[in-house]
Amino acid sequence: MRAGRPRSAADPSIALLQALQHEHGDDLLRYALRHTRDRGQAEDVVQETFARAWRHPLAVSGSSGSARAWLFTVARNLIVDEVRSARHRREIAVESVPEQAVGDQADALLDRILLSDALTALSPDHRAVLLEAYWGGRSVxxxxERLGVPExxxxxxxxxxxRALRLALQERGVTR
Known part of the structure; x- marks a missing residue:
């Protein structure tokens, strides 16, 4: 095939590929499924086998044995290559996604300690209003109503x- 020129339906290699798929496709899928034990991977093997047959029609039709033997040899080689690949050795199929790793909580803990310390430096009235608004999520x-003071x-x-909290945090090394 020349680059840039699509093959037409009248192309002999397309006809050969259709005949091969019709005659050997189901058997090839069963073979791949038996050896991979994974339907998606087996379908990938069959697809790549036929893609190689399409790219090399003379190898399929001109092989010393039958086209069937050539297809199954290609499929077997693809399966073996996948098993030998580094990707196969690193990937482990699981039924469910494992829990996500939890990052180090030390920074969050230090931030809470720093903020708690800064809040204790505020007057009780200011601290009460800030806690109600920002940690309690309450409106003015x-x-x-809760504190019994005017809005x-x-x-x-x-x-x-x-303002006092910002100053207290700046005194503790938190800058902005």
Whole structure:
């Protein structure tokens, strides 16, 4: 086949490939399935076998034995090559995906300790409002009702509490 020129249905190699697939395709799939024990891999072997037959029609039709023997030899070689490959030795088929590895939690723990220390440096009023808003997820209205203070006071304490927290963190080496 010349590069850039697609083969037509009238091409003899296409007719040969169709005849080979019709005559030997099912047997070749059973052979590959018996040796790989994996349907997807067996189908890949059969597909690659016929692709090689298509690329080398003279080898198939001109082989000293039958075309069937050539196809099964190619399939066997593909299976053996896969078993010998490094990829096959590294891959292990599993029924379910294993648990994901959990990263080191030391940084998160240190961040929590640092933040806890900085929060203790705040006044109790500022700390209470910040905890309710950011860790409790409550709105200004909910915080005001919960703490028994006006909404404006909650807003003011949030503003000044965040400023004080930022300063406390900067004093502990957290810079921005």
């Amino acid at each position: 209205h909910e915080i005001a 404006g006071t909650v807003k003011s304490r949030l503003h000044y509490g965040m």
